[in-house]
Amino acid sequence: MTSKNQLDALMDWYGTLTPQSLPEIGRFYASEARFKDPFNEVIGVASITHIFAHMFTATDDPRFVIGERLLDGDQAFVTWTFTFRLKGKPYEVVGGSHLRFDTQGLVVLHRDYWDAAEELLQKLPLIGAPVRWLRRQFTTPPATS
Numbered sequence: 001m002t003s004k005n006q007l008d009a010l011m012d013w014y015g016t017l018t019p020q021s022l023p024e025i026g027r028f029y030a031s032e033a034r035f036k037d038p039f040n041e042v043i044g045v046a047s048i049t050h051i052f053a054h055m056f057t058a059t060d061d062p063r064f065v066i067g068e069r070l071l072d073g074d075q076a077f078v079t080w081t082f083t084f085r086l087k088g089k090p091y092e093v094v095g096g097s098h099l100r101f102d103t104q105g106l107v108v109l110h111r112d113y114w115d116a117a118e119e120l121l122q123k124l125p126l127i128g129a130p131v132r133w134l135r136r137q138f139t140t141p142p143a144t145s
Contacts, residue, residue, distance in 0.1 A: 002101040007076050010099075010107070011066045014080070019056045025049050030106040037112035048110070059084035075100045 010028045013021065026045055035041070035048045042048060055062050067079035075098065082093040095114025102108045 002071065002074055002076065002105045004071055006101075006105040007069060007071050007078075007099075011069060011078060014064045015066050017052070017062075017064060019053070022049060022052055022056075025052070028107055029110075030102050030104075030108045033107050033110060035110045035112075038114065038116040055084075059086055060088075061085050074102075 013024060013028060029045050029048060031045055032043060033045060033048060034043050040051050062084040065081045070077045077096060077098050079096045084091055093114055095112055098111045099107055100109035
């Protein structure tokens with residue numbers, strides 16, 4: 001079972017994550033941990049580290065603001081807001097992470113849930129307009145009385 005202290009330490013690490021603190025990932029993740037988000041699916045600490053290292057090179061001022069934390073036995077769900085700048089423009093992505101832990105309290109599964117179309121794609125130049133149009137096509141109109 002994972003303790004609240006272990007989860008808090010992991011979330012504190014995410015809340016202060018920098019390129020310099022990234023190598024500490026092994027304190028929190030099992031060597032063969034699985035990670036999945038809308039753009040990536042990898043296995044292993046080295047591959048997960050690579051994803052976060054790429055985040056620091058592809059964006060400016062990336063930061064996770066941790067919200068709610070729910071812990072139940074060997075798993076947790078955490079809400080967060082990811083803020084960053086891309087070509088000088090600020091962005092904000094709201095999402096959540098399902099985490100599963102091994103008997104030592106290390107993360108063995110990290111699955112991020114966030115709406116890539118709403119939170120990111122429709123805000124980008126060029127592809128934003130087609131994504132917004134597509135979303136409108138699938139939006140249910142208000143019910144009439």
